[in-house]
Amino acid sequence: MNFTKPLLKYVLTTAVAVLLSYSSFAGGFPVRQGRLLLSPSVSYFFANKEWDSVGVKKPFPKDGKFQSIEFSLAAEYGISRRWAAVALVPYVINTFQQTGFKSTTTGFTDAETGLKYYLANINYQYYFSLQGTAITPMYTNKNLGYEAEGAEFKIAFAGSGEMGSKNFYFNVEDGIRRYFGASGPLQDRYTGTFGLTLDRNFKNQLSVAVGGFYTYSSYKFFNRLNPSATKNFAFNQVSLSYGHSFNHDISIFLTAGQFITGRNTGDGTSGQIGLAYRIGN
Numbered sequence: 001m002n003f004t005k006p007l008l009k010y011v012l013t014t015a016v017a018v019l020l021s022y023s024s025f026a027g028g029f030p031v032r033q034g035r036l037l038l039s040p041s042v043s044y045f046f047a048n049k050e051w052d053s054v055g056v057k058k059p060f061p062k063d064g065k066f067q068s069i070e071f072s073l074a075a076e077y078g079i080s081r082r083w084a085a086v087a088l089v090p091y092v093i094n095t096f097q098q099t100g101f102k103s104t105t106t107g108f109t110d111a112e113t114g115l116k117y118y119l120a121n122i123n124y125q126y127y128f129s130l131q132g133t134a135i136t137p138m139y140t141n142k143n144l145g146y147e148a149e150g151a152e153f154k155i156a157f158a159g160s161g162e163m164g165s166k167n168f169y170f171n172v173e174d175g176i177r178r179y180f181g182a183s184g185p186l187q188d189r190y191t192g193t194f195g196l197t198l199d200r201n202f203k204n205q206l207s208v209a210v211g212g213f214y215t216y217s218s219y220k221f222f223n224r225l226n227p228s229a230t231k232n233f234a235f236n237q238v239s240l241s242y243g244h245s246f247n248h249d250i251s252i253f254l255t256a257g258q259f260i261t262g263r264n265t266g267d268g269t270s271g272q273i274g275l276a277y278r279i280g281n
Contacts, residue, residue, distance in 0.1 A: 028129045028158030028171055030118050031078040034280050039074040041274030047259075047266030051235075055263045064098035066266055078280075081118070086131065088112040092144065108138035109145050114152075126159035135179070146231065148181025152189075167197040169207075183219035185231040195241075205243040212236035235262040239270075251276040 045068040051057050072090040089111050095104045114133030121127045135150035154175035161168055177187040195207030217231035239257035257270040
């Protein structure tokens with residue numbers, strides 16, 4: 001199946017979709033009315049060092065190690081030219097071990113459901129969007145999350161263009177999230193992605209991203225059994241991703257990431273493999 005220039009918007013949308021499937025799915029790029037994007041993915045996270053409360057990095061006590069395998073399914077459906085519905089369902093296997101101790105926790109974590117509104121565009125090349133998301137816990141084990149409902153408001157700016165013989169795309173977004181439970185944290189999540197298509201048929205893409213969390217709460221304890229359940233922490237990370245589009249409807253993406261700074265969190269290395277399926281026109 002040959003690739004044509006109009007397919008570029010789909011390729012860029014699915015690229016951002018998989019790269020950001022943990023929180024926002026397709027970012028600022030619009031999804032056509034009646035079209036469904038599905039992205040199943042598997043992620044791996046590992047840490048054997050931590051940043052303390054003042055940002056000093058050191059090994060976990062007693063040769064400790066934390067690893068997490070996450071299976072997730074993200075979806076985005078174009079309701080109209082302006083509106084889209086989004087959803088994310090993750091399932092994790094978390095393991096923490098140190099000398100003389102090992103703990104494994106499995107289960108669904110927080111489901112995310114929301115609506116996205118495409119606020120404006122510039123020449124159908126640059127897009128602005130707003131998104132509201134509800135966070136619903138799907139577990140009772142406190143080691144899987146905050147055990148609290150929450151909400152998030154996000155803004156995104158995305159676009160594409162040409163750079164010499166290559167096509168580029170970018171997505172920048174920031175979301176403010178609040179969990180409503182006792183000592184519920186307030187989070188600021190940001191991501192910036194820049195990518196290039198590597199061939200004229202738009203089959204191959206390479207992208208880099210910078211992102212991070214800044215989370216604030218009166219509860220300061222660092223939960224080594226599950227760092228994602230810690231309520232007061234911060235980190236910044238960089239990632240590199242390669243994507244390949246098999247045809248108009250199916251793409252695969254491989255991503256590697258590394259934390260570069262942190263506070264009250266593990267020093268994490270991550271990898272992800274994700275697929276993107278387009279259903280509809």
